[in-house]
Amino acid sequence: MVHNSEADWVSRFADDVIAEAERRAPGRAIVCASGISPSGAIHLGNFREIMTPHLVADEIRRRGLECVHILSWDDYDRFRRVPQGIDPAWSEHVGKPLTSVPAPPGSDHPNWAEHFKAPMTAALAELGIEVTPISQTAQYTSGVYRRQILHAMRERATIDAILARYRTKVKQQEPPAGEGTDAADTADTADDGDGDGVASAGYFPYKPYCSVCDRDLTTITSYDDETTELTYVCACGHSETVYLSEHNRGKLVWKVDWPMRWAHEGVLFEPSGVDHHSPGSAWVVGGEIISEVFRAQRPIGPMYAFVGITGMAKMSSSKGAVPTPADALEIMEAPLLRWMYARRKPSQSFKIAFNQEIQRTYDEWDALERKIAGGDGQSAEIAYHRSVATAGGALPATPRPLPYRTLASIADITTGEEDQMLRIIRDLNPDIPVTSLDEVRPRLDCARRWVNTQVPDDQRTRIREEPDVTRLASLDEPQRESLRLLLDGLDAHWSLDGLTSLVYSVPKVQAGLPADAAPTPEVKTAQREFFVLVYELLVGRDTGPRLPTLLLAVGAERVRKLLGA
Template sequence: MISTPADLRAAALDSKAWPFEEARKLLKRYPDGKPAGAPILFETGYGPSGLPHIGTFNEVLRTTMVRNAFAALSDAPTRLVAFSDDMDGLRKVPDNVPNGAMLAEHLGKPLSRIPDPFGTHDSFAAHNNAMLRQFLDRYGFDYQFVSATDYYAGGRFDDALREVLRRYDAIQAIMLPTLRPERRATYSPVLPISPATGVVLQVPVEVVDADAGTIAFIDEGGERIAQSALGGMAKLQWKVDWAMRWVALGVDYEMAGKDLIDSVTQSGRIARALGGRPPEGFTYEMFLDEAGEKISKSKGNGLSIEQWLTYGPEESLAFFAYREPRKAKSLHMGVIPRAVDDYWQFRAAWPDQPLKERLGNPVHHVHAGPVPAGALPVTFGLLLNLVGVMGEATAEQVWGYLGNYVADASPKRYPELDRLVGHALAYARDFVAPTLHRRAPDAREAAALRVLDEGLAELPAGAAAEDVQTLVYETGKAQFGKEQLRDWFRTLYETLLGSSQGPRMGSFFALYGIDNSRRLIAEAIARGA
């Protein structure tokens, strides 16, 4: 199916896929394009107080999906900025980094002025920023990395900082009613950096000369200090900082998590007080860990991108991030196999879908348009069951079994399946094998397994998976009754595979081989003897 750009644009204008819904906000914002032909600016933010995790990556990915959707609707230029708030003061020592005692000595200092606990970069922020860029680059994102330190110290924010000082009282009027009484007493939109200790100070500030950028404050030693707020000698409270960036950079779109709804509102009011216009935005739900707690950089309770990519391909991660962004989702190792198989299911459907359905198919947004051809002859779940039964195995051995099921099976013919074989071996080794327990069947189950074994023995060589599945189904219906087929399949999973869930057993038996499958049954029956 070939679609022209005009067809795509017409369908995108009507698509209910969330990236297109978001992109249409920007069309409404600038019906005639941004003034002077300036690019529509998308921004994502990162606080490098902890190691970047999939939640960080998720925001860049989803923003990029909106940017790509906008490109289908408009020829206007766009740009994406990945902004690192590395001037922020370190509030607490993260749980998942080395040399915590050293970091504790630098609490309160800007992240870009704290030694790197990993010993590989000039600062803690530089290390974490490098990690961020590394995994953004791995995905091929088109973005400009911006460091708060570079922009503050280099004077890029000086004019905006002067405007903050001019509008100091208006900003205070916005922020103070939102704070607890004890916080109001010390709150200041501007945070001076102590000339004595280098700490980002949370102290009241007096605006001495807004045009010159001069402020005064009482430092840690009780001395009144007058100094410039420009050139990296101060930074802004983050809600004020966020608003200032929107105005100074001309940000048109930025999404944020549900936990920042109030912050978006307050920063929007501050942006207007500074004479700017808040960006369009999107509120997404948070990723949760296996215990249902919000993922935190400092706790390190989320998956790293390296962990996901050890056990699943890049496309599965992008697929997981795309789906249901307004719904809280658990993010842990157990979700990877389902994400892999769901991705391939949607990818297989894409070529035969009409254009409107294609635009709503997650893989359209994963691949930013045309989706690669190809389909998998087996599911990732089935691969996991195979390698789980095999125990310690090599990729070559797995391909040997795949030959029972797939004509001319080879890594060269199915390179994407070959990638999945590697992921399956790693996942089964680390997460499946330790949990497997093949229980002994009871007398009734053992009798049913014997009947199944007899049926398998009578099948012709090379029997199709559907024929094997029919045998499995009919055996269960005869031995357990149609209403108790669920118990029959659970028996097969628990006694043969060692798990409470499993694949279509006809497909598994065909993949594992009839003779090997009969040996599994014999071993199970022997355990119950």
Template sequence: MHWAYRTAQELIEKHPNQDIFVCASGISPSGSVHIGNFREVVTTYFVVRALQDLGKKTRFIFSWDDYDRFRKVPKNIDQSFEQYIGMPYSEIPDPYGCHSSYAAHFEKEFEEALGIFGIDVEFIYQSKEYTSGRYNYHILHALKGRKEIYDILMAFKTQESSEEERNHFYPITLYCERCRKDNTEVKAFDEMQEEIQFVCSCGHHGTVKVMDANNIKLNWKVDWPMRWMVERVVFEPGGRDHSSETGSYNVSKEIVRRIFNHRAPDYVAYEFIGIKGNSGKMSSSLGNIITPGELLKIYLPEIILFIFSRYKPNAAFNIGLDEDVIRNYSEYERFYESYRNDTLGNEDLYDSFRLLAFTNNQRVPSFSQAAGILPLINFDVHILGDVLRKIGEEYALEDIMKISDRVEHWMKHWYPEKMLHLNQEKDMEYYEQLKDIEKRWLRDLCAVIQESEALSSDELMKRIYAVCHDEDHKVKKNNQKTLFGIVYKLVLDNTSGPRLSILIKTLGIEKALSLLDFSS
């Protein structure tokens, strides 16, 4: 059974009377959301899809933690933004000047990508929730239980607790009303008056009534369990860094039980994702990231989801942007064809397709096939359409472009090694090195090419295979391999290329013969 369906069934068994299954994920918009963060969302998404497939109502919420403090300026952001460190993301200007805030820029960038994936999610912006006063009662409750919260936190640490530290512990961030930074210190909390006295390093000081405040935020390990309780969350995944014995989940699990009198949601720990050839965890601040938007310029959305679905959350994997792209496309195309014909024969793979929101009835050209043709025709999508028609494949221009645009972006930006180029003249020096029988094969091939216009792709390929026929099957295979290598060398100066019938249809008779016919 696929891991998402197993998780969904466990949730149903644990909550037999649950009307709506609330599943959550969330990210802080500290910069562009990368595909490592995307795993947070897609893990929840697959469980939601499985619950729906099993007949359950769901609510999929995604929290933007945009009331978190700005901690570090990412490498791709102007370093002048250091002046905003300590302010909430939602109150910092957009470094690119196109959205209302720093947070909004990166939120909208990611939300647009999720829309392309067909992931329907309810976004919750924590800056709005906190400043609206929605959480004020729970903030007050946490402040009154601050010493017990301190004891819970210290139970997960190796250092000794102290009564003085305990008396001066406040589980909140307080943004200064004047400078809007969190460089504040709580001097006193009056439980009877329910107000806080604070002082800021900017010189401002004052008193704020908790129930009227719009500048107080709970610290992470208290904020997270508080929101579990408020939203009645039953499932939420978390990264490996939150999943250790003393990590955020176990701490928050205890806080939600003892402070907020609520049960922690079921939890799945997910491993990190890497970029093939690049060691270390992806980080927005380090700049070693690939965003979902960038990945969508290479892969169709359903293929990205399919790749993610095939790995259990606790399995790490790398995204390859080299030859892996063709392999991933070809694998998906092969598996989908079997799924569509009901011959897949693998339960996990079958469930992976069931989890996809896409109808999967769109017809697009093979990525590998398009990759072999497009560089030879200067990435002209109209010529690609003509070549595909010649080999008996008809597609709408819009569907061709879904693949051709991705092939072009991949080759030009990520894997130029795959870019094939036509030779401009006959390679006489190489031809003279061929054996007599190989030259005869080449002459016979040119005769086939002369008639290729009237042949279908399959018929043409049969005629090409027959050029170097031998009664011995093994010898025939070796002959064919040798002939193909000769053609690729003479036409592309390469050891490989597209299927010969497609290559010939792409070049046309005149161009093909100009590089392969040495009879004159």
């Protein structure tokens, strides 16, 4: 494999990370990292935060090197706001750690964070993404970071001076939260959400959670470096003095927390979104804090662009917001979703289709598979192989990957009735028939769920129960002849390829041309008119699923009935 190919961004980052590992810490496991705040549904924009380091870590493992991909769950972040659709009474929990907030109503999970972590954890398993999860609640409350916290408090003047370089600049240049960012990347990023620690008694990079109300509405009023005695007051009225050398109910503010963890974990690669790269943001400031305070180096960290969404009809877990990986996996196979992230450099934005465009995405994927099978994959082959397999092995695949649009049409026409679906799919290629729906799963199930959740009711296909006698009576002789030619050829052409040839040949034969003649402009017009006629008589509209698929679905006997035979 050529590791310096311009198209293969994963290999190029892996080259850089391996070289940096040799320079910084030769012989040690390489650490790639992601960080996600489970403050809400973890959407397909957030997912780039995980997918980018996964691909790099996986490439490093493919080369036989030890590499760990840590996923820091920022579940000790504060609960900032009550999302739309949740009881406003949840506002009493604003300011508490996410792991101290009750899960949304009806959830089986013990708290808010676990409720939103669970579907992502399941999606990661389905996508073949191996991570080492780290709960920041567990890290902080067990005292893992105590030494780093005490060090940051001793170095608070240095940290304050670093932050001061950006405070005025940020006010002048940085847009308000949520502005200038894509809808798929604006979920709580933790950047600046907990302030930077300025208080009337001076600057403190540590924020206690109140021992009475469990919220972070606290202000440090005094701190002694020698004894580590810390006094805080809370907006709830509680005041308390603790010893920071023993206190485990608080955390470093975000702009200090992130670089502290880079140093603590020895992170060599971690990407971040556009919002983290504005003036005064945690990535920019963190690079100075890790160097001047924690005496370490910032990771290699590309900025990743937005992930847009095309069409969102009836979302499930995301409740009408931007969809999640779990939502995507309902309607597309895991290798396809992986491919969409692997084939684009992190700096390139792209869109994931939930509407009719998903059929074109699948057509492109299938065409790529055929190219690779024929030895003509070129640069796209690399992204493909990263999608269908990891260093740990191949992902599950559909044994007979029939076109997605065909499976969707069949699921639509039959309303998902399995015996009917099998009958139609078996007839697609009688020479090599599908004998069980398991041969076309999981793709069939994805296509069926797409039809059921993303296709509006007024676009669903409804086959007529009875012939349209009025329309049949109004047909002229050329129209009647076209239907006779179609019906006469059904039995001899009863397969997907055969019916495709038949429906396109009818207008040619009527024009006195051979069935396999190249169509003239006049024939193309006649073909469109013929297709419209058949659609009207079968489904009462001038369009529908591909006509050969529709004929197979309706069945020869019913086609004859509806076309007036």
